Structure formats: C-alpha cells, structure tokens
Amino acid sequence: MAYKITDDCINCSACEAACPNQAISEGESTFVVDPDKCTECKGFHDEPQCAYVCAVEAAVPDPDRVETEEKLLAKASRNKA
Numbered sequence: 001m002a003y004k005i006t007d008d009c010i011n012c013s014a015c016e017a018a019c020p021n022q023a024i025s026e027g028e029s030t031f032v033v034d035p036d037k038c039t040e041c042k043g044f045h046d047e048p049q050c051a052y053v054c055a056v057e058a059a060v061p062d063p064d065r066v067e068t069e070e071k072l073l074a075k076a077s078r079n080k081a
Contacts, residue, residue, distance in 0.1 A: 002067070003050055003061055004032075004033050006059075007058075009030035011031065019049060021044070023038040037079060
C-alpha cells in the first residue's frame with residue numbers, strides 16, 4: 001500500500017528528504033507521494049520513513065493503493081537499480 005500525504009502537511013519537506021525511493025515531491029498545497037514509486041520503504045527500512053519523520057502525522061497509508069509485500073519488494077528492486 002502506498003502512503004499519501006494528508007492536508008495536515010505543514011510543508012516542512014522532512015518526508016521528501018527521508019524517502020529512499022524519491023517518491024515524494026512538492027505539490028500545489030502539500031507534498032505528494034507518487035504511488036508508482038512508493039514501496040512503504042520495504043527493501044530499504046523497517047518502517048515507512050515519511051511517517052517516521054513527519055512531525056504532524058500527515059504521512060499515512062493510502063487504503064486505495066493496497067499492494068502485496070512481494071509487489072512492494074519488486075518495486076524496491078527497480079528503484080535501487
């Protein structure tokens with residue numbers, strides 16, 4: 001499941017720097033997650049770094065983007081290449 005950034009985002013950019021997949025970028029009003037790049041940090045870290053570093057808990061799982069661990073690890077392998 002990809003993560004998403006909610007409207008609670010304060011635009012501090014901590015999540016962008018923490019993302020090993022470069023899946024986070026600045027949007028119009030908040031930072032946004034590219035679900036095609038997001039791996040929930042599988043293959044990189046034990047927990048999603050965007051959620052870990054977010055001071056206002058604006059990085060949350062996106063229930064509309066549920067993926068298996070196998071698929072997330074496959075994306076992580078592509079992102080490392």
